[in-house]
Amino acid sequence: xKIDRLIGILSVLLQKEKTxxxxxxxxxxxxxxTINRDxxxxxxxxxxxxxxxxxxxxxxxxEGFRMDRTxxxxxxxxxxxxxxxxxxxxxxxxxxxxxxEKIQTGSSQxxxxxDSILIDLSSWHRNxxxxxxxxxxNGIENRHRIRFRYYSPNRESDRLIEPYYLIFRxxxxxxxxxxxxxxxxxxxxxxxxxxxxxxxxxFAIRPSSLPELEDETIFPGAIHVKALFDPSVKWRLIEExxxxxxxxxEDGRLLFTADYSDLxxxxxxxxxxxxxxxxxxxEAARQRLRLAAEKIAAMYGKDKQ
Numbered sequence: 368x369k370i371d372r373l374i375g376i377l378s379v380l381l382q383k384e385k386t387x388x389x390x391x392x393x394x395x396x397x398x399x400x401t402i403n404r405d406x407x408x409x410x411x412x413x414x415x416x417x418x419x420x421x422x423x424x425x426x427x428x429x430e431g432f433r434m435d436r437t438x439x440x441x442x443x444x445x446x447x448x449x450x451x452x453x454x455x456x457x458x459x460x461x462x463x464x465x466x467x468e469k470i471q472t473g474s475s476q477x478x479x480x481x482d483s484i485l486i487d488l489s490s491w492h493r494n495x496x497x498x499x500x501x502x503x504x505n506g507i508e509n510r511h512r513i514r515f516r517y518y519s520p521n522r523e524s525d526r527l528i529e530p531y532y533l534i535f536r537x538x539x540x541x542x543x544x545x546x547x548x549x550x551x552x553x554x555x556x557x558x559x560x561x562x563x564x565x566x567x568x569x570f571a572i573r574p575s576s577l578p579e580l581e582d583e584t585i586f587p588g589a590i591h592v593k594a595l596f597d598p599s600v601k602w603r604l605i606e607e608x609x610x611x612x613x614x615x616x617e618d619g620r621l622l623f624t625a626d627y628s629d630l631x632x633x634x635x636x637x638x639x640x641x642x643x644x645x646x647x648x649x650e651a652a653r654q655r656l657r658l659a660a661e662k663i664a665a666m667y668g669k670d671k672q
Contacts, residue, residue, distance in 0.1 A: 372397070376405055377414065385425040496540060499563045503542050506530045506565045510572070512547075515563040517555060520631060524548070528555070529570040532578060543578040545570075554578060590630060590649060596621040597643040634659070 372395050379386060379394070391402045406426060410416050415429035506513040507530045517526045528544035531552075535541075540557040552575055596604060598619050604612055613621040627633045634655045637644055646652045 373405055373409060376402075377409060380414075380416065380426065380428050383427075385427040387425045391426070496557060499557050499560060500533060500540065502563050502565050503530050503533055503557075507533070509565070510569055512566045512568040512570055513542075513544075513563060514566055515555075515560040518559045518561070520629070526555070527566075528553070529573070531575065534578065545573055545575075552578070590627040590633060592623070592625050592627050592633060592646070592652070593648040594623045594637065594644055594646040596623055596640065600640060600643050603640075630655070 375395060376391060379391065388399045388402045388406075391405075392399045395402070406416055406418065416426060417429055418424070418426050503513060505511070512527055512529050514525070514527050517524055527547045528542070529547070530542050530544040532543040533540065534543055534554075542555050542557065542560075543552065544555070545551070546553040595616070596613065598615075598621060601613075601621060604621065604623060608623075608625055612625055613623045616622050630649075630651060634652055637646055637652065637656060638659065646656060
């Protein structure tokens with residue numbers, strides 16, 4: 368991708384006194400013409416790059432800019448490489464590893480000691496996620512619509528969207544794009560998408576703002592929840608909602624309060640605690656859990672045939 372190559376070229380120029388277009392073309396596996404366009408793009412972005420023709424010539428950053436080379440410290444480079452490595456954990460390829468090696472070229476003085484931060488974004492769905500991510504990336508770069516089968520809490524349907532952004536948030540991957548069915552920008556969860564394919568249908572860029580990713584926007588929190596939990600599940604409450612989501616009662620139980628966005632998901636979540644949780648509010652959740660418990664008791668109360 369062009370932005371990755373520009374970062375790599377800039378890193379090389381910051382670390383070396385001088386380089387040449389053929390050297391950069393070989394290192395980044397592109398043509399000299401592409402390198403020349405990249406140099407023009409960096410210059411337009413405000414990087415003072417000087418090109419010198421003839422014997423002994425080359426490409427370098429202006430002398431007066433050298434004092435700013437310390438903008439990339441050892442810690443900065445470690446953070447950059449950790450981020451690239453984390454993307455490789457879900458890409459299913461060695462693309463970001465190869466990019467990392469290119470950035471490291473000539474930067475040994477910035478990289479000392481072993482890696483101190485390791486980020487792995489892969490999950491149980493890695494084998495199915497990687498192909499989806501690659502297909503969506505291609506759709507975004509080629510400006511082609513993508514088609515998939517989508518499973519939401521209310522229904523399943525075939526969707527055709529114009530993809531704009533791949534997003535990793537709330538421990539899951541999403542794609543933000545224009546839905547041709549709803550005729551608006553929507554957020555789709557990759558784990559709910561199957562049969563993801565890139566079509567040959569091109570699309571023109573629509574004027575749009577970045578997706579709103581605030582928790583309040585995606586999870587409106589229309590349902591106020593109050594429940595008592597056994598102290599043995601404190602670790603789960605802290606892991607999922609943080610240490611301020613409950614207060615300890617005189618009998619040792621934990622009074623949990625929060626806002627939830629969906630009653631169905633709330634009932635399922637509370638059900639995973641079994642008899643270690645007693646919901647106080649809302650009453651609808653109490654009734655749903657009571658009916659579910661009665662059905663389960665009746666099911667297991669029957670003699671096995």
